Amino acid sequence: MRIDIITIFPEIFSPLEASIIKRAQDKGILKICIWNLRDFSRNKHKKVDDAAYGGGKGMVLACEPIFLAVEEIKKHNPESLTILTCPQGEIFNQQKAKELSKTKGLIIICGHYEGVDERVRTIVDCEISIGDYVLTGGELPAMVIVDCIARLLPGVLPEEATIYDSFFDCLVDWPCYTRPEEFRGLKVPDILLSGDHEKIAKWRLNQAIERTKQKRPDLYEKFIKEKGGPHASKSRSS
Ligand SMILES: C[S@@+](CC[C@H](N)C(=O)[O-])C[C@H]1O[C@@H](n2cnc3c(N)ncnc32)[C@H](O)[C@@H]1O
Numbered sequence: 001m002r003i004d005i006i007t008i009f010p011e012i013f014s015p016l017e018a019s020i021i022k023r024a025q026d027k028g029i030l031k032i033c034i035w036n037l038r039d040f041s042r043n044k045h046k047k048v049d050d051a052a053y054g055g056g057k058g059m060v061l062a063c064e065p066i067f068l069a070v071e072e073i074k075k076h077n078p079e080s081l082t083i084l085t086c087p088q089g090e091i092f093n094q095q096k097a098k099e100l101s102k103t104k105g106l107i108i109i110c111g112h113y114e115g116v117d118e119r120v121r122t123i124v125d126c127e128i129s130i131g132d133y134v135l136t137g138g139e140l141p142a143m144v145i146v147d148c149i150a151r152l153l154p155g156v157l158p159e160e161a162t163i164y165d166s167f168f169d170c171l172v173d174w175p176c177y178t179r180p181e182e183f184r185g186l187k188v189p190d191i192l193l194s195g196d197h198e199k200i201a202k203w204r205l206n207q208a209i210e211r212t213k214q215k216r217p218d219l220y221e222k223f224i225k226e227k228g229g230p231h232a233s234k235s236r237s238s
Contacts, residue, residue: 001153002031002105004073004080005142006066008048008112010034012139021147024156032146035073040065049113058114066109066120073107080105081125083145085138086115089127092145094167096128100145101152108145110138170223171212174204206230 024030
């Protein structure tokens with residue numbers, strides 16, 4: 001999968017050169033291209049923003065360099081979906097990540113200052129927000145989106161590493177432990193040391209259900225409605 005990111009701060013993206021996302025790129029599963037919006041400015045000072053019509057303090061990213069950048073990127077991958085990061089967009093979640101991970105490619109536009117000229121919306125396929133708060137720019141949202149999608153791409157992680165993650169089957173994850181068996185009086189539950197994989201799977205499913213009920217009643221309600229509740233949910237215990 002190819003993901004192109006348009007930004008005025010290309011230097012921010014070093015986290016994408018580490019860990020699992022780096023490995024995904026090294027394996028050739030994911031290609032990330034960072035484009036400096038200033039390279040598409042026709043202004044001799046490489047200016048890409050201007051004052052807002054109607055007044056006000058904040059600057060607005062102009063439409064021309066963004067249009068030119070998207071047009072250039074589309075030459076490399078015409079089927080890419082264009083995403084605008086913005087606080088008023090659809091809230092990003094695991095389901096959306098799954099959906100986007102199946103596309104041919106993405107172009108992510110990072111806004112800054114007051115945001116982008118309204119006319120940019122005519123060339124985007126969807127607007128995504130990573131939550132109801134306002135960040136200084138779209139760079140962190142772009143990295144959140146890329147990170148979440150990257151781990152879902154086939155071959156990046158073993159399948160069981162992602163299908164039992166939180167939000168799979170409308171449940172949060174079960175509790176995990178590693179060595180030592182006892183730490184400062186805190187013990188690993190006996191069942192996990194029993195070697196009985198069927199019982200362990202059942203215990204984990206029950207824990208995931210209980211935790212969802214306690215911590216995310218909204219998700220639990222969905223679990224009951226969509227998955228038929230604890231008795232119908234076999235996917236984690238089998
Ligand atoms: C300071 S914000 C602009 C906020 C805008 N004036 C508003 O109130 O909606 C600058 C840029 O950061 C990005 N951004 C900020 N918060 C975001 C969020 N929660 N989700 C996605 N992008 C966000 C967007 O690209 C946005 O254009």
